[in-house]
Amino acid sequence: MLAATDWRHLGAHLTNPVVVPAIRLSLITTIATVALCLALGTPLAWLLSRRDGRLWSWIRALVTVPVVLPPVVGGVALLLAYGRFGLVGQPLDAATGLRLPFTPYAVVLAQLFVSLPFFVLAVEGAFRALDPRLLSVAGTLGASPTRVFLRVALPMTLPGVMSGAALAWARALGEFGATITFAGNFSGRTQTAPLAVYVALQADPDAAIALSLVMLALSIAVLGLLRGRWLS
Amino acid sequence: MSLRARLGVQRGHFTVDVDLTVEPGHTLAILGPNGAGKTTILHALAGLAHLDGGHITVDETTWATPETDLPPEKRSVGLLAADHLLFPHLSALDNVAFGPRSRGTRADTAYDIARRELARLGLADTFHARRPHQLSHGQAQRVALARALATHPRVLLLDEPLSALDPESRPTVRQALAARLADFDGMTVLVTHDPLDALTLADELAFVRDGRVVQSGPPQQIVREPRDPYVAQVAGLNLYAAGPAREGTLHLASGAAIVTADPVISRENWVSFPPSAVVLGRHRPDGSARNTWRGRVARVELTGQIARVSLTGEVDLVADITLGSLAELHLAAGDEVWASVKATEVRAYPR
Numbered sequence: 001m002l003a004a005t006d007w008r009h010l011g012a013h014l015t016n017p018v019v020v021p022a023i024r025l026s027l028i029t030t031i032a033t034v035a036l037c038l039a040l041g042t043p044l045a046w047l048l049s050r051r052d053g054r055l056w057s058w059i060r061a062l063v064t065v066p067v068v069l070p071p072v073v074g075g076v077a078l079l080l081a082y083g084r085f086g087l088v089g090q091p092l093d094a095a096t097g098l099r100l101p102f103t104p105y106a107v108v109l110a111q112l113f114v115s116l117p118f119f120v121l122a123v124e125g126a127f128r129a130l131d132p133r134l135l136s137v138a139g140t141l142g143a144s145p146t147r148v149f150l151r152v153a154l155p156m157t158l159p160g161v162m163s164g165a166a167l168a169w170a171r172a173l174g175e176f177g178a179t180i181t182f183a184g185n186f187s188g189r190t191q192t193a194p195l196a197v198y199v200a201l202q203a204d205p206d207a208a209i210a211l212s213l214v215m216l217a218l219s220i221a222v223l224g225l226l227r228g229r230w231l232s
Numbered sequence: 233m234s235l236r237a238r239l240g241v242q243r244g245h246f247t248v249d250v251d252l253t254v255e256p257g258h259t260l261a262i263l264g265p266n267g268a269g270k271t272t273i274l275h276a277l278a279g280l281a282h283l284d285g286g287h288i289t290v291d292e293t294t295w296a297t298p299e300t301d302l303p304p305e306k307r308s309v310g311l312l313a314a315d316h317l318l319f320p321h322l323s324a325l326d327n328v329a330f331g332p333r334s335r336g337t338r339a340d341t342a343y344d345i346a347r348r349e350l351a352r353l354g355l356a357d358t359f360h361a362r363r364p365h366q367l368s369h370g371q372a373q374r375v376a377l378a379r380a381l382a383t384h385p386r387v388l389l390l391d392e393p394l395s396a397l398d399p400e401s402r403p404t405v406r407q408a409l410a411a412r413l414a415d416f417d418g419m420t421v422l423v424t425h426d427p428l429d430a431l432t433l434a435d436e437l438a439f440v441r442d443g444r445v446v447q448s449g450p451p452q453q454i455v456r457e458p459r460d461p462y463v464a465q466v467a468g469l470n471l472y473a474a475g476p477a478r479e480g481t482l483h484l485a486s487g488a489a490i491v492t493a494d495p496v497i498s499r500e501n502w503v504s505f506p507p508s509a510v511v512l513g514r515h516r517p518d519g520s521a522r523n524t525w526r527g528r529v530a531r532v533e534l535t536g537q538i539a540r541v542s543l544t545g546e547v548d549l550v551a552d553i554t555l556g557s558l559a560e561l562h563l564a565a566g567d568e569v570w571a572s573v574k575a576t577e578v579r580a581y582p583r
C-alpha cells in the first residue's frame with residue numbers, strides 16, 4: 001500500500017471533498033461509540049464477571065451474538081428494529097419524532113452494535129482476572145458493591161478497560177456492513193472513512209489509497225499512545 | 233456484649249459445625265490442621281460464606297441465620313489474611329483510610345484515623361505515601377492490620393496473619409499485633425496453625441478438626457490436659473486413651489500398661505507425659521521408674537541441645553534427650569532401646 005501511494009499528490013488527494021468529511025465523521029462517530037462502550041459496556045462487563053447462573057449466561061450469549069453475526073445482517077436487524085415501522089423505531093418516532101436510520105446516530109448505533117461485544121468480552125476477562133479476595137476485603141471494610149466497583153475494581157483493571165476500548169475503537173473504525181445497511185452512504189452525513197474508501201476505489205483509486213493511509217496512520221497512532229500509557 | 237455464634241456451614245461433603253463465644257477485649261485462637269474448616273469459620277463470621285445452620289450474634293444484634301444474612305459491608309468486622317491484600321493502586325495511607333471513607337466518614341477525619349492507626353503500629357509518616365509494592369512484607373502486613381482496625385470493628389478476624397511472613401519480620405509483626413490487641417476492646421478471632429501465635433496472642437483456644445471443635449479452653453489448661461492427639465502434638469505431650477485404673481495401673485488401647493501416681497476415679501481416662509520425662513537406655517533399667525517399655529527408634533531429630541527421638545513398640549512415644557545422652561547411646565533409626573518414665577511424671581485425667 002505504501003509502495004502504491006502517489007506521494008507527490010498526497011496533499012491534493014487528502015483535501016479531496018470526500019476525504020475530509022469522511023475522516024471527520026469517522027473520528028466523531030468512533031469516539032462516540034467508544035464513549036458509549038465505556039459507559040454501557042463497563043458496568044455490563046462487571047455484572048457479567050460477578051454473576052453466574054442461567055440468566056446471566058443467556059445475557060452473555062446475547063451480548064456475544066454480534067461477534068459471530070455478519071455485520072450486514074446486523075445492519076438489517078437494526079433497520080428492522082429502528083426503522084419507521086420497527087419495534088423500537090415506531091414508538092420512538094411517535095414519541096419524539098426522531099428517526100434514526102440514515103442519520104449519523106445510525107452510524108454510531110451500527111458501530112456500537114458490532115464493537116460493544118468485543119469491548120464487553122475483553123473487559124469481563126480483565127474483571128475476572130482480579131483477585132476476588134481484594135474485592136471481599138473491600139466489602140468487609142464497608143464498601144458497598146458500587147464502591148467496590150468504582151474504587152477498587154475499575155482502577156485496578158484500567159489497563160484492561162483501555163485495551164478493550166482500543167479494540168472496540170478499531171472495530172468501530174473499520175465497520176462497513178452494518179453501517180452501509182442501516183445508515184446508508186451519504187457523503188458528509190453517514191459516509192464514514194471505510195465507505196469513502198470503497199466508493200473512491202472505483203472512481204479515484206489514488207484518493208482511496210490516500211484515505212487508507214490516513215486510517216492506517218490513525219490506527220497506529222492510537223495503538224502507540226495506548227501502548228506507552230496503558231499496555232506494557 | 234460479646235460474640236456468640238453457632239456456625240453450621242455445608243461445603244459439599246464437608247460440614248463445619250462449631251460453637252464460639254468471645255468476650256470483648258478477648259482473643260480466641262482457632263487451631264487445627266489444614267482443611268479442618270478454620271478459614272470457613274472466619275468467612276462465615278465475615279459474611280463471605282452463607283450459614284446453613286446456627287446463628288451469629290454480636291452485641292445482641294443478629295448478623296446471620298440461615299434465613300437472614302447481613303452482607304459483609306453491613307457487619308462491623310475487620311479482616312486480616314496471610315497475604316496483606318492491600319489495594320495495589322492506593323498508597324498506604326489511602327488503603328487505611330479506605331474503610332472509614334467507605335463507611336461515610338468525612339475525608340479529613342478518615343485520614344486522621346488512618347494516620348493514628350499507622351502510628352499505633354509503629355509506621356512513621358515516611359510510609360504514608362508508599363504503594364504496597366514499595367513496602368516490605370512485615371510493613372505491608374502492619375498497614376493491612378491498621379486498615380482492618382481503622383473502621384473500629386467490633387469483631388477482628390485474623391486469618392493466619394503471620395504465616396506468610398519471613399522469619400526475620402515475623403517476631404516484629406507478632407509483637408506489634410500483641411501490643412495492639414492488648415488495647416483493642418472488640419472481639420478477636422485468630423485462625424492459625426502456629427501454636428506460638430496462639431499461645432502469645434490468645435486468651436482462649438479452640439482446636440478444630442474435621443469441622444468440629446475437639447477441645448477448647450484457656451491455653452494453660454489445654455497445654456496441661458490435652459484431649460485430642462492433634463492437641464497433644466501441639467502441646468508437645470505424649471497422649472494415650474486408657475481404660476479404668478487398678479492400683480494406679482491403667483491399660484492403653486494397645487494393651488500396654490502404664491502406672492501413674494495421680495488419683496484416678498474415672499472409667500475412661502487420658503494419660504499423658506512430657507517427652508522430657510522419658511529416659512532411654514540400651515539395657516533394661518533397674519532404677520525406680522515404674523514404667524519401662526521396649527521400643528525401636530523410628531526417627532531422631534535435633535533442635536539445639538535437645539534430640540527428639542520417636543519410638544515405636546509397646547507404647548509409641550517421643551522422647552527428648554540431651555545431646556550428651558544421644559552421643560552416649562549412639563542411637564540410630566532401627567535400634568532397639570528401653571524407655572522408662574517415672575509414675576510421678578504420668579498425668580491421668582478423665583476422658
